[in-house]
Amino acid sequence: MVKRTYEEINAKIKAGQAVVVNAEEVIGIVKDIGVKAAAEKIDVVTTGTFGIMCSSGAFLNFWHTKPKMKMTRVYLDDVPAYGGLAAVDCYLGATELAVGDPANSHYPGHFRHGGGHVIEALIAGKAVRLTADAYGTDCYPLRKYEQTITLAELRQAFIFSPRNCYQNYNVAVNLCDHTVYTYMGILKPRGGNIHYSSAGQLSPLLNDPYFRTVGLGTHLFLGGGEGFVAWPGTQHSPSDPRNSHGIPIGGAGTLAVIGDMKQMDSRFVRGVSLTGYGVSLQMGIGVPIPILDEETMGFCAVADAEIEAPLCDYGENGYPTGEPCVVGRVNYAELKSGEVEWQGQKIRTAPLSSYSKALEIAEILKAWIQAGKFELTQPARLLPGDEHYDRGGCC
Amino acid sequence: MTEQVTKNIFVGFSADLVEQPVVYHLAKDYQLIPNIMKASVSPDKQGYLVLSLTGDPQDLERALAYLRELGLTVNLLTEHVTWDLVSCTQCGACTAVCPTGALALRRPEMTVSFDGDQCIVCQMCILACPVKAVHLDF
Numbered sequence: 296m297v298k299r300t301y302e303e304i305n306a307k308i309k310a311g312q313a314v315v316v317n318a319e320e321v322i323g324i325v326k327d328i329g330v331k332a333a334a335e336k337i338d339v340v341t342t343g344t345f346g347i348m349c350s351s352g353a354f355l356n357f358w359h360t361k362p363k364m365k366m367t368r369v370y371l372d373d374v375p376a377y378g379g380l381a382a383v384d385c386y387l388g389a390t391e392l393a394v395g396d397p398a399n400s401h402y403p404g405h406f407r408h409g410g411g412h413v414i415e416a417l418i419a420g421k422a423v424r425l426t427a428d429a430y431g432t433d434c435y436p437l438r439k440y441e442q443t444i445t446l447a448e449l450r451q452a453f454i455f456s457p458r459n460c461y462q463n464y465n466v467a468v469n470l471c472d473h474t475v476y477t478y479m480g481i482l483k484p485r486g487g488n489i490h491y492s493s494a495g496q497l498s499p500l501l502n503d504p505y506f507r508t509v510g511l512g513t514h515l516f517l518g519g520g521e522g523f524v525a526w527p528g529t530q531h532s533p534s535d536p537r538n539s540h541g542i543p544i545g546g547a548g549t550l551a552v553i554g555d556m557k558q559m560d561s562r563f564v565r566g567v568s569l570t571g572y573g574v575s576l577q578m579g580i581g582v583p584i585p586i587l588d589e590e591t592m593g594f595c596a597v598a599d600a601e602i603e604a605p606l607c608d609y610g611e612n613g614y615p616t617g618e619p620c621v622v623g624r625v626n627y628a629e630l631k632s633g634e635v636e637w638q639g640q641k642i643r644t645a646p647l648s649s650y651s652k653a654l655e656i657a658e659i660l661k662a663w664i665q666a667g668k669f670e671l672t673q674p675a676r677l678l679p680g681d682e683h684y685d686r687g688g689c690c
Numbered sequence: 691m692t693e694q695v696t697k698n699i700f701v702g703f704s705a706d707l708v709e710q711p712v713v714y715h716l717a718k719d720y721q722l723i724p725n726i727m728k729a730s731v732s733p734d735k736q737g738y739l740v741l742s743l744t745g746d747p748q749d750l751e752r753a754l755a756y757l758r759e760l761g762l763t764v765n766l767l768t769e770h771v772t773w774d775l776v777s778c779t780q781c782g783a784c785t786a787v788c789p790t791g792a793l794a795l796r797r798p799e800m801t802v803s804f805d806g807d808q809c810i811v812c813q814m815c816i817l818a819c820p821v822k823a824v825h826l827d828f
Contacts, residue, residue, distance in 0.1 A: 345779070347820065403817070472705065474736075480783045481818050484705070485735065488786035565779055567820035577779055577820065633785075633795065645786030647820075649779050650800035 297334040297589050301673040304338050304585050308670055313338045315664045317657035318497045318584075318595060325596035334592035339664055339671065342499040343516070343581040343656030346492050346648030347567055349478065350458035350529060351389040351576045353414050353556060356451040357425065357444065359383055364437035366427040370394065371413045378427070382435055386455075387413060389566075389576035399571060403476040409574025412566030414454075417446040418518070419561035452556040454518060454564075458528035460580050462500035462548035463604055466491040466625055468642065471610030476571020480647055482609055489606070489635055489644045494653035495599045495627035499582035500548045502595045504541045506533065508585055510674025515552065516581030516660045518564040521669065522554025524678075533680025540601040541594070544624065548680060552580065563656065579652060581660040585671050599627035606637065696744040698727070699754070700810050702763030703737045710760060713741070720753040721745055728810060730789060738789060740767070740810045769811050769826050773804040778823040784815040793824075 307313040314337050316324060321340050325333045357366075359382065369378040369385040373393045376385040391410035398404050416423055427440045446452055467490045469475050469482035476482075480490045495501065503509050513524040528549025535545040563579030586592050606623035607613065613620035622637075629635050630644050663669035701712065708731055716722045722745035731737035743750060757764045773793070780802050784793045792808035793815050795801070815824045 346781070481787050481814070483736075483787065490783070490786065565821055568822065569820055570817045575820075577781070631797070631800065633797070643786040645784070645795075646782040646800070649781040651780045 297331065297586075297592075299338065299585065299587050301585060301671055305670045307338055308664055309667055311665070311667050313664055315339045315341060315661045317654065317661055318342045318502050319654060319657070321595050322496065322598050325592065330589050330593045330596065333596070334586055334589040337586050337592065340502060340584045340586065340595040341581060341657040341660040341664065342497055342502050342584060343579070343653035343660065344460060344494040344498045344648065345563065345579040345652035345656060346494070346577060347478070347569075347575050348456065348459045348578045349390050349575045351454065351456040351578055352410065353387050353452060353454050355385050355387060355449055357383040358450050360437055360440055362437045363435045364427065364429050364440055365432060365435035366440070367429045368427065370426045371423050372408065372416070374408065374410050374413050376410075389414065390573055392574055403571030405570060406568045406572070406574045409566065411574050411576035414556075414576060415561050415564055415566040417452065418556055418559045418564050420445060420447070446557060453553060454522070454556055454559070455525065455551075455553045456578070457551050458530055458549045459552050459578060460499055460528070460550040460582075461493070461546050462498070462504070463543055463602070464492050464546055465607040466604045466630065467609045468606055468622065468637070469610040470608045470622065471612060475609055475611070476569070477609050478569060478572050478575070479609055480645070481570060484610075486637065486640055486642050489625075489630070489637075489642050490647055491604065491627070491630045491644065492647040493604065493627065494648055494650055495602050495631065496597055497650065497653045497657055499580060500550070501542060501597060501602055502584050503591070504537070504543065504594055504597075506548060506678040506680040507591060507594075508587065508674070509550070509582060510677035512672050512675045513582065514670065514672040515583070516579070516656055516663075517552055517554035517559070518579055519560025519562065520554055520558025522552050523672070524550050524674070525553040526551040527678045531679060533678070538601075538603050540597060542597065542602050544603055544605055548678060563652075579656045581656040583660060583664060583669070583671055599631060602627045692746050692748075694744055695747050695750060696742060697750060698740070698742050698767040700763070700765040700767060700812055701739040701741060701757060702812060703731065703739075704761070705734055705736050707761055708733065708735065708737050712757060712760070712762070713739070715756070716743065716753050720749045720756070722749060722753055728790065738810065738812060765811050765813070767811055769828055770806065771809050771811055771813070771815065772825045772827050774823045774825070777821055778802055779821055781820065783820060784818045784824065787814040787818045789814070
């Protein structure tokens with residue numbers, strides 16, 4: 296029986312001797328030499344995902360102004376940030392739209408600028424215009440402030456996203472008779488195309504489906520810098536039905552993540568505009584999975600064909616109604632092939648999540664660990680879901 | 691007799707207009723010579739035509755006005771789409787809405803490629819790209 300502790304893995308990382316492979320490479324290795332031999336050989340498997348994660352945002356702290364000010368309403372490049380915190384703190388959400396944007400009044404709207412774009416601009420080192428107003432107090436008398444700021448000039452800036460890194464996700468089709476513009480992209484009528492949004496076999500929580508290693512404090516790649524799991528993400532739902540490989544069929548697990556914006560790289564944090572829907576943020580996340588035993592190894596060998604997702608109708612009679620909208624089940628090998636056969640109809644598929652970027656992230660994380668620059672953390676608590684762990688698999 | 695001119699156009703049909711016999715009218719009512727270069731037209735589904743039209747310049751302008759009055763999308767193919775590899779995040783959201791496969795995913799590496807020769811300037815990619823990595827140039 297292979298058994299490894301976090302301390303043993305970190306000692307190997309420090310010595311530059313850790314054996315690290317990415318979650319794509321590991322599939323072939325396990326196929327060739329088996330789970331047991333692979334578990335003996337490999338210390339860490341790196342994962343990655345790069346996709347639109349709407350529940351993202353950043354806490355920013357500006358230095359105190361002279362005279363001092365308790366900022367009430369805060370705007371960054373005309374995008375409102377939440378200022379209901381202490382004097383010069385704010386929270387900028389990814390889906391916040393710039394003031395004056397026509398939104399969907401000219402349907403489908405273009406949504407050119409919002410919180411996600413401001414976060415990207417700051418990380419790219421660009422200047423952003425801060426405007427703030429306040430009601431004024433004895434201790435904070437200033438009522439108006441305007442200044443151009445850059446990330447380097449901020450006192451603190453960190454991404455704190457309440458829900459990122461969905462374990463799995465709906466696959467979208469549109470069965471109504473007109474095009475719909477959704478957060479899953481443009482869906483043509485009568486099953487004209489299918490969109491999906493997961494890195495599948497590379498995706499972090501699909502390589503640890505029962506959260507046996509990922510938990511509070513897990514050290515990870517976040518937007519090009521280092522970050523941590525802060526908490527189970529909002530809508531974390533570990534009890535979703537699972538297939539015979541232990542893979543949840545629905546969204547299931549999520550992560551709340553935190554990380555220093557000043558370390559990040561705008562190649563992995565991109566503001567997006569979704570026609571007819573709104574603004575958001577593409578975020579890159581990579582999670583290292585420690586190979587503690589043969590079971591963690593077995594889960595990391597999961598391949599696209601073994602990962603299934605619900606095919607959901609995003610047409611006007613489906614998802615928007617809140618009623619059940621699942622019309623089928625598809626796996627990621629089919630989805631990645633570019634065409635899915637559904638009810639005798641061949642439908643073209645496209646991802647909204649970049650597999651090549653996910654692989655790049657898994658490779659960067661691998662290089663950090665191999666170079667001894669990135670150690671693994673033992674979670675302070677595992678995510679809810681470990682208690683559901685069942686060797687029998689399917690439920 | 692005025693000199694004949696040729697224009698290449700993209701005509702997009704919504705599902706309710708797909709049964710309109712526009713090529714017949716272009717030839718009969720406007721004395722144009724239509725040459726269908728690409729087409730995707732099915733009953734009750736949205737579709738498109740890429741046409742080369744040759745004829746009198748004034749007839750050609752009247753014909754384009756006729757198509758637009760019908761409610762069809764008409765784009766002159768003097769415009770072209772430019773894809774910015776640096777800005778592209780390789781997500782692939784443009785690939786299933788692209789009607790000709792000009793924007794496609796290379797497999798197995800899953801990176802986006804663009805073949806300008808296949809592009810019919812329907813501009814769906816411009817709507818679909820979340821990071822505005824495709825542009826319309828004139």
